[in-house]
Amino acid sequence: MTDTTTAREVRTGLFIGGEARDTADRLEIVDPARPGAIVGTAAAASEADVADAVAAAKAAFPAWSAMTAQQRAAAMAEAIAGIGEDRDADAEVLSRENGKVRFESWVDALVFELRWNLALQLADEVDTGSTLPTAPGIPVRTEVQHQPLGVVTVIVPFNWPIAILGAALPHALLAGNTAIVKPPPSAPLATTLVVQRVAEKLPPGVLNVVTGRDAQMAGLIQSPDVAKVCFTGSVNGGKRIMAMAASTLTRVTLELGGNDAAVFLPDAILDDTHLDRLYAAIYDTTGQICMNAKRVFVHRSRMDELVAGLSERLSKAKLGHGLDEGTTMGPLHQPAQKAFVEEIIQEAKDAGADVREFGELPGGDLAGGNFLRPAIVVDPDLSLRVVTQEQFGPVIPVIPFDDEDEAVRLANDTWAGLCGSVWTADPEAAQRVGSQLTCGYVWVNDHGATRLDLRAPFGGMKQSGLGREQGIEGVRAFQDTRSIATIDPEALAAMAH
Structure with a gap:
């Protein structure tokens, strides 16, 4: 350390x-x-x-x-x-x-x-x-x-x-x-x-x-x-x-910036490997990556399973200084960004959304740092800023859908078009849905900066x-x-x- x-x-x-x-x-x-x-x-x-x-x-x-x-x-x-x-x-x-x-x-x-x-x-x-x-x-x-x-x-x-x-x-x-x-x-x-x-x-x-x-x-x-x-x-x-x-x-x-959608079809694989990938895609760099997943759309039949998988991982999050041994999540970079993310989380709470927060804020000489407990917002109203704006922080809305057309429509209903992902066991479905996402880069069964092909055009x-x-x-x-x-x-x- x-x-x-x-x-x-x-x-x-x-x-x-x-x-x-x-x-x-x-x-x-x-x-x-x-x-x-x-x-x-x-x-x-x-x-x-x-x-x-x-x-x-x-x-x-x-x-x-x-x-x-x-x-x-x-x-x-x-x-x-x-x-x-x-x-x-x-x-x-x-x-x-x-x-x-x-x-x-x-x-x-x-x-x-x-x-x-x-x-x-x-x-x-x-x-x-x-x-x-x-x-x-x-x-x-x-x-x-x-x-x-x-x-x-x-x-x-x-x-x-x-x-x-x-x-x-x-x-x-x-x-x-x-x-x-x-x-x-x-x-x-x-x-x-x-x-x-x-x-x-x-x-x-x-x-x-x-x-x-x-x-x-x-x-x-x-x-x-x-x-x-x-x-x-x-x-x-x-x-x-x-x-x-x-x-x-x-x-x-x-x-x-981005407001990347991760779309989980009914047959999505939700084992430890894929859930670890999703967790990293959302919470790496305390959520401060333009190509992080910012909205998760999941078929209603898999909603509880996905939320439980993310919750299990978040329960192990350790907030602390980035150089301290055991730290898995550091602070937000700027006080203003911390205030913004706190504001949109509170807005979701005030609207009656199911907001689940995890981890403990560090104390001692780190008390007052730009730390924020990571959160999941389950099935929020789609008009909330946690859905419509880029959070750039450790919070994710998880939103159910009932059919593929609805998932594509919801994913594309945003100002942004940076990246997206499709999670499915069916390669044909991945191509079908992925080709309909209006964004510059699409992953299949993965998402995020660590999986970017550094040879491919990006934008x-x-x-x-x-x-x-x-x-x-x-x-x-x-x-x-x-x-x-x-x-x-x-x-x-x-x-x-």
Whole structure:
């Protein structure tokens, strides 16, 4: 067990144009589990620092984009080498600033490396274009090519910041862009440490890190020298980014919130393996994952069985500091989020819903931390906010249905379209129902971030976002397409006759 009361404070700076930079203004980062405990401080960039980062990335772009994709991949492979040597220390810092349990923080850093290396496997496809031959009435041979955009800003959230960065950053760099990473202001330390170690091994300006207050960050979005912004966060945050980007017609990829439906058909398998998967899909990171299950729809004949299975697991939940031995659920990251989740749970209680809460709040120096007892809301009114809004906390509504058509209708009756899942022993039923869910990613008999295929395109529909990350689609999102047409004299002559 780590003694987090005496752990050293972490101090991080900016990294711009290949050089570390300190700032007089600092962000104070607090431990969400222990009120008043300071984890460390991060540099708070000024508008001038932001402008310098954009200028450094712009200056590095010509040489970096002139390389072949294979040359960039080789440089990136060298830059990521050895990143895992500090993973234990990175995970400890992330748990202290984020609140989640150590193992999740360790996996967070691991997934960044996995995604980076999977992206490098796409190097041979990056520059691959196509040729349109001459055709009747079109006397040209046209080459369709892909080219990088320029300077890209990647903005990541607090919950899985390092892993989420891996879904976009390596693809942007491999495509030939230079990048500026903006870690989350409430939990920037571990992300900054990891990215700087990679950036130090790349040519100066190719990869930059800027932390600070949002009020000084507009240049990362609205500078005419920024070609694209890739943002992961809340729906409202995505709307703000999109509105800001509109002033310069800066492109955006937005990976936003979800209200994921998990649909359990009458023949769903509810053994320990599948119930463990469901529990993790709901309560991992204290429910603070965009692609967690947020609404469970279960055939009425299996309702009691599913609720009992979740209740059994929740009865074993141990709330505590993320670095403490035996802790299975940490605090919520922000007091405001704790207050919101408390509010929607109380609203459900006031409406007469069957709300079942589990676990004990920790005491001692953790009393007053952002802890919340995990809960199930059984058969709530569908108008309650615990159903209609993204909870982003340790609570789930479990809702019965009577037939398949009703289940699909209820699952799709939401503003969101990030992910969904179908649980059934029948592969044909899984395909039938899964293909009707209006969302960007569907699991069968599983759900959640730990089961994501890191090679597959990922992104949302409806208000869950724009664009796709991962895979060759993720690379193309950081490229533009151009056509080069060359006159074919023979085809032109044939037209003249």
